[in-house]
Amino acid sequence: MTSLAYDIKDKLKRLNVFEKIMALNVLVFFVGWLLQVIRQIPRSSTLNWLELPSGFSDFIMKPWALITYGFTHYDLFHLLFNMLVLYFVSRTMVNLFPTKQSLSVYFLGIICGGLTFLLVNAVIPSLLVDKVTVLVGASAGVNALLIFVCAYMPYREAQFFIIKIKLWYIGVAIVVFDLIGFFSGINQGGRVAHLGGSLLGYIYATQLLKGKDIGKGFSNLMDTVTNLFSRKPILKTVHKNKKKPFAGHNKDEFNEFNNQKKVDLILDKISKSGYDSLTKEEKAFLFKSGKD
Numbered sequence: 196m197t198s199l200a201y202d203i204k205d206k207l208k209r210l211n212v213f214e215k216i217m218a219l220n221v222l223v224f225f226v227g228w229l230l231q232v233i234r235q236i237p238r239s240s241t242l243n244w245l246e247l248p249s250g251f252s253d254f255i256m257k258p259w260a261l262i263t264y265g266f267t268h269y270d271l272f273h274l275l276f277n278m279l280v281l282y283f284v285s286r287t288m289v290n291l292f293p294t295k296q297s298l299s300v301y302f303l304g305i306i307c308g309g310l311t312f313l314l315v316n317a318v319i320p321s322l323l324v325d326k327v328t329v330l331v332g333a334s335a336g337v338n339a340l341l342i343f344v345c346a347y348m349p350y351r352e353a354q355f356f357i358i359k360i361k362l363w364y365i366g367v368a369i370v371v372f373d374l375i376g377f378f379s380g381i382n383q384g385g386r387v388a389h390l391g392g393s394l395l396g397y398i399y400a401t402q403l404l405k406g407k408d409i410g411k412g413f414s415n416l417m418d419t420v421t422n423l424f425s426r427k428p429i430l431k432t433v434h435k436n437k438k439k440p441f442a443g444h445n446k447d448e449f450n451e452f453n454n455q456k457k458v459d460l461i462l463d464k465i466s467k468s469g470y471d472s473l474t475k476e477e478k479a480f481l482f483k484s485g486k487d
């Protein structure tokens with residue numbers, strides 16, 4: 196494997212979970228673009244198996260759409276805006292909250308946004324002027340994260356250039372903006388999903404402040420699904436070497452100690468000078484150690 200392949204694989208391994216979600220969103224977008232070019236079909240028809248339909252009867256035929264719609268974008272600006280906001284808010288989430296908890300907020304936001312979209316279309320379709328038939332985009336999950344942060348620490352300040360604004364002001368502005376958009380008939384389907392995600396984020400944060408993690412069950416479900424697709428570890432029989440050519444350690448233990456020491460030194464170098472400061476040999480050794 197070449198050094199470039201080592202670098203790419205190593206950098207992919209170093210991405211946090213939300214950066215991987217962003218990469219998947221970008222990948223799905225370009226898959227849709229390729230299908231448009233290859234099959235010569237309208238852009239809006241390239242990813243229709245991932246869209247969330249507005250009718251319950253259509254939704255029952257593809258229940259996975261309650262998740263997959265959150266990874267589907269047709270408009271480049273829509274994708275870039277969602278990923279940019281997700282990047283910044285996810286940095287706060289992964290620094291302050293456990294990864295599983297952050298993922299629960301995000302995916303439950305997508306699910307609640309989708310369910311709100313289905314519910315409004317089924318119960319009060321007369322409110323929808325534009326008659327949106329499908330839902331796409333990660334906005335419900337992004338809104339859930341944003342409102343979660345704003346509700347969990349409302350008096351913390353965010354700085355925009357020279358202006359400092361309390362987070363609860365930002366949260367209120369997001370909800371008001373979506374309400375105005377909904378009642379003015381602008382992207383009503385998307386606004387409904389935004390509001391559903393925002394509601395989930397608010398409830399999650401307020402309950403967590405009371406000591407109750409409402410996403411724990413969903414997190415356990417994700418663990419169960421992940422374990423179903425993970426490979427079971429192969430049990431190995433270990434034969435101990437009775438010969439001890441080195442004082443207090445056998446040869447294997449000595450080599451393992453040296454390898455670990457070398458890894459520690461490389462990690463120290465990364466923390467001081469960054470990954471790019473490593474030599475090709477150091478990168479290759481670190482990659483091999485990670486596989487072992």
